[in-house]
Amino acid sequence: MSITNLTAAAQMTTTRRTFIKVTTLAGAGFIVGCGESPPVTSRLPAAAAPTGPVAFNAFVKIGADNKVTAIIKHLDKGQGITTGLSTLIAEELDAAWDQMVAEFAPADTAKYANLSLGLQGTGGSSSVANSWLQYRKAAAAARAMLVQAAAAQWKVAADSIMVADGVLSAPGGHKATFGELAAAAGAIAPPAEPTLKDPSSFKLIGKHVPRLDSPAKTTGKAVYTLDKTVPGMLVAVVAHAPKFGAKVASFDATKTRTLPGVVDVVQIPTGVAVLADGYWTALKGREALTVRWDESGAEKRGSAELLAEYKALAGKPGLVALNSGDTAAALGNAKKKLAGDFEFPYLAHASMEPMNCIVALQADECEIWTGSQFQTFDQQKAAAITGLKLEQIKINTLFAGGSFGRRAVPDSDYIAEAVTIAKAIEGRAPVKLQWSREDDMRAGRYRPMHFHRLAGGIDANGDITAWMQTIIGQSLVKGTALEAFLMKDGIDSSSVEGAGTPYAIPNQRIEAQHPEVGVPVLWWRSVGHTHTAFATEVFLDELVAAAGKDPVEVRRALLKDHPRHLGVLNLAVEKAGWGTPLPKGRGRGVAVHESFGSFVAEVAEVTVKSDGTFSVDRVVCAVDCGIAVNPDVVRAQMEGGIGYGLSAALREQITLVNGAVQQSNFTDYLALRINEMPVVEVHIVPSTEAPSGVGEPGLPPLAPAVANAIRSVTGKPIRRLPLGERVAV
Amino acid sequence: MSVSFTLNGVAVQHDGDPAMPLLWFVRERQHLTGSKFGCGVAMCGACTMHLEGTPIRTCVTPVSAVEGKSVTTIEGLNSPASNAVQTAWRELDVVQCGYCQSGQIMAATALLTQNSAPTDADIDTAMRGNLCRCATYHRIRAAIHTAAKTLAG
Numbered sequence: 001m002s003i004t005n006l007t008a009a010a011q012m013t014t015t016r017r018t019f020i021k022v023t024t025l026a027g028a029g030f031i032v033g034c035g036e037s038p039p040v041t042s043r044l045p046a047a048a049a050p051t052g053p054v055a056f057n058a059f060v061k062i063g064a065d066n067k068v069t070a071i072i073k074h075l076d077k078g079q080g081i082t083t084g085l086s087t088l089i090a091e092e093l094d095a096a097w098d099q100m101v102a103e104f105a106p107a108d109t110a111k112y113a114n115l116s117l118g119l120q121g122t123g124g125s126s127s128v129a130n131s132w133l134q135y136r137k138a139a140a141a142a143r144a145m146l147v148q149a150a151a152a153q154w155k156v157a158a159d160s161i162m163v164a165d166g167v168l169s170a171p172g173g174h175k176a177t178f179g180e181l182a183a184a185a186g187a188i189a190p191p192a193e194p195t196l197k198d199p200s201s202f203k204l205i206g207k208h209v210p211r212l213d214s215p216a217k218t219t220g221k222a223v224y225t226l227d228k229t230v231p232g233m234l235v236a237v238v239a240h241a242p243k244f245g246a247k248v249a250s251f252d253a254t255k256t257r258t259l260p261g262v263v264d265v266v267q268i269p270t271g272v273a274v275l276a277d278g279y280w281t282a283l284k285g286r287e288a289l290t291v292r293w294d295e296s297g298a299e300k301r302g303s304a305e306l307l308a309e310y311k312a313l314a315g316k317p318g319l320v321a322l323n324s325g326d327t328a329a330a331l332g333n334a335k336k337k338l339a340g341d342f343e344f345p346y347l348a349h350a351s352m353e354p355m356n357c358i359v360a361l362q363a364d365e366c367e368i369w370t371g372s373q374f375q376t377f378d379q380q381k382a383a384a385i386t387g388l389k390l391e392q393i394k395i396n397t398l399f400a401g402g403s404f405g406r407r408a409v410p411d412s413d414y415i416a417e418a419v420t421i422a423k424a425i426e427g428r429a430p431v432k433l434q435w436s437r438e439d440d441m442r443a444g445r446y447r448p449m450h451f452h453r454l455a456g457g458i459d460a461n462g463d464i465t466a467w468m469q470t471i472i473g474q475s476l477v478k479g480t481a482l483e484a485f486l487m488k489d490g491i492d493s494s495s496v497e498g499a500g501t502p503y504a505i506p507n508q509r510i511e512a513q514h515p516e517v518g519v520p521v522l523w524w525r526s527v528g529h530t531h532t533a534f535a536t537e538v539f540l541d542e543l544v545a546a547a548g549k550d551p552v553e554v555r556r557a558l559l560k561d562h563p564r565h566l567g568v569l570n571l572a573v574e575k576a577g578w579g580t581p582l583p584k585g586r587g588r589g590v591a592v593h594e595s596f597g598s599f600v601a602e603v604a605e606v607t608v609k610s611d612g613t614f615s616v617d618r619v620v621c622a623v624d625c626g627i628a629v630n631p632d633v634v635r636a637q638m639e640g641g642i643g644y645g646l647s648a649a650l651r652e653q654i655t656l657v658n659g660a661v662q663q664s665n666f667t668d669y670l671a672l673r674i675n676e677m678p679v680v681e682v683h684i685v686p687s688t689e690a691p692s693g694v695g696e697p698g699l700p701p702l703a704p705a706v707a708n709a710i711r712s713v714t715g716k717p718i719r720r721l722p723l724g725e726r727v728a729v
Numbered sequence: 730m731s732v733s734f735t736l737n738g739v740a741v742q743h744d745g746d747p748a749m750p751l752l753w754f755v756r757e758r759q760h761l762t763g764s765k766f767g768c769g770v771a772m773c774g775a776c777t778m779h780l781e782g783t784p785i786r787t788c789v790t791p792v793s794a795v796e797g798k799s800v801t802t803i804e805g806l807n808s809p810a811s812n813a814v815q816t817a818w819r820e821l822d823v824v825q826c827g828y829c830q831s832g833q834i835m836a837a838t839a840l841l842t843q844n845s846a847p848t849d850a851d852i853d854t855a856m857r858g859n860l861c862r863c864a865t866y867h868r869i870r871a872a873i874h875t876a877a878k879t880l881a882g
Binding site for chain 2: 077210227644647
């Protein structure tokens with residue numbers, strides 16, 4: 001980049017300074033609160049806010065303005081964790097809900113690790129589960145400090161003090177708000193083991209609490225990375241390789257450099273970056289580029305070749321993931337045998353906000369703004385690229401416009417690309433990397449394509465005696481920092497999770513193989529369960545049908561030692577009216593699956609027409625996720641998991657031809673629209689167990705329930721996803 | 730060549746490339762960021778604004794196309810229909826990630842302005858251009874019916 005260009009860019013952006021100042025003050029990072037008035041005071045820099053909020057610990061701040069800030073260590077990508085964690089804080093503090101605001105935690109693994117993962121990050125539907133005690137204890141400690149401060153001021157016994165709705169009171173007419181006591185209370189040493197409430201006295205947990213982010217997200221005020229601006233910032237758009245593993249051979253940016261708004265063009269390992277004064281100008285600059293690619297090291301196989309290879313692999317012995325009894329003998333002795341091959345495509349996450357990241361690189365600091373989902377890895381990666389120390393990498397987590405797993409990347413792909421661009425221009429301007437939808441769709445990190453081969457045996461009584469399953473698909477973690485934790489004896493647990501039915505089948509054998517393919521893969525909402533639940537629940541139904549039995553009755557019998565599975569199954573079938581007559585062409589299907597510590601059963605009702613077109617009309621869902629911290633958010637996550645799962649089941653697929661991805665945008669990656677959304681009813685099983693996940697568990701039972709419903713009408717097995725426009729009739 | 734139009738009731742002027750999509754002019758030059766970029770090809774509706782009250786996909790609308798006209802973004806919404814829609818969205822906690830919701834609210838507001846008592850089929854027709862990957866569709870439908878009831882008094 002030339003000095004002249006940079007100066008011009010700097011001048012150009014200076015005209016925006018006034019605006020930026022205002023917006024960065026009013027919208028720095030992330031602010032959500034109840035009501036319309038922006039709670040700015042607690043977020044202003046100290047100089048502008050003489051009475052800054054008092055930090056009681058890493059999770060709770062209370063301002064003189066009486067606002068209680070919950071510090072949210074997890075990314076909120078729609079799952080509602082800002083509301084969930086703020087509820088835990090408000091509950092144990094006895095705060096009023098309308099005094100709660102939330103702010104995302106900085107990257108600081110020591111303080112903000114996910115206690116389930118051992119790193120700062122959001123995934124595995126673990127956010128509430130791992131924070132359940134930690135956040136409550138933090139708030140209970142802050143409450144105890146407020147009580148002590150009041151006791152000292154009022155010269156009364158601490159146990160005579162009542163706390164309710166953000167107000168402390170004591171006999172004798174004493175009364176004070178949290179805000180009034182914050183400064184004094186913050187100076188008191190926190191109790192070692194704060195006392196937690198008994199669940200019977202919960203006022204907010206398990207009750208209806210409105211989402212904290214609804215006001216900002218219904219007025220366009222919520223700040224996503226797309227919306228964030230940093231003074232002097234340039235927007236970068238990258239010309240990416242047409243195939244995975246291809247590299248830039250040469251490029252010509254002569255024309256690009258003449259375009260108005262274009263400031264610089266730099267080559268980086270992942271392509272050629274055009275930096276400009278805005279997204280549109282950068283995009284025009286990219287269109288004017290000529291790039292020659294070296295495809296010698298690229299993956300050139302297509303989906304058809306991969307499937308053929310996977311099928312061949314399935315005929316060979318694999319690594320044993322599970323083995324009980326003697327499956328080969330049981331199959332040999334079976335009265336009836338059934339075999340089936342199941343196929344699953346690559347899937348893109350296709351979150352609404354295409355990946356993006358802002359980086360301001362200086363000699364001694366690298367500041368990042370993005371919807372960071374793995375802060376620990378993102379921080380480490382930025383440090384490795386820039387040569388800075390970990391503590392010099394500052395990450396500001398912003399709202400993410402969806403993720404579904406896409407932003408939790410062990411090698412921080414798009415964040416690393418943004419940092420690399422900032423480094424390539426030697427930090428002379430902050431850089432916002434913005435992917436187009438096409439970039440996002442073709443960047444890989446897909447749910448890996450899978451092939452399952454199943455065989456089952458039924459004895460003379462119609463009981464299932466043998467279950468043999470071979471799973472072929474790329475490992476999600478091989479070669480990443482997570483390999484050591486998630487791979488055992490060559491088997492990636494995140495790829496086979498959910499396989500090995502909970503059902504009391506005496507002989508079961510699960511084998512797996514992880515072929516090497518040059519298509520980058522990643523977790524995708526509910527991970528291994530996306531395919532294992534389908535193969536299991538659909539093939540089980542086929543065996544049940546072959547035995548001439550009822551799918552619900554058989555499941556009940558096989559799950560008699562699994563009360564939580566049984567609980568959701570019974571609730572879902574009861575609410576769905578299982579067994580009641582349906583008009584011709586309509587059918588019901590059921591599936592039940594445990595994932596991420598939660599249990600979900602779904603009954604789908606479908607209509608199949610004589611030409612094979614079909615619709616999914618109704619889905620009844622029962623979930624047992626332990627204590628439902630926010631029942632309405634639990635319902636929303638089940639609805640969302642059902643919709644996202646249905647979208648994939650109907651038409652989503654990424655296909656490759658000669659290594660090139662065929663899909664590019666929502667024109668050919670066909671996502672669910674409102675006219676196809678079924679009626680969804682969600683029922684929550686009352687529970688006193690500790691909370692477990694809800695972001696993912698609603699998804700796995702959906703596709704098998706739909707497939708089972710369709711087969712109940714057509715009698716034809718469904719073993720391939722997506723279903724497409726028509727099914728065999 | 731410069732383009733002049735009214736944005737949320739305020740006269741604005743664009744002196745750059747008239748082919749620049751309205752979305753980017755509004756977001757990057759007018760600093761109104763409520764309207765989102767989702768696809769760039771009019772397939773997702775995240776960029777929806779109103780042109781003379783009609784919902785349009787601004788990621789494919791050149792600024793030149795709105796010369797002399799009136800454009801409204803989510804920041805400029807203020808009508809009985811929009812108030813009913815935004816209130817219903819909050820009552821039902823429709824949002825999840827929220828990224829598409831400006832576009833959903835613009836589309837729903839336009840629908841209810843034209844048709845104060847839409848059927849499910851009307852909702853499908855008016856809203857099917859707006860993608861929501863969180864699949865909040867179930868609540869969007871319910872919220873539109875709720876808003877319609879509010880408008881009916």
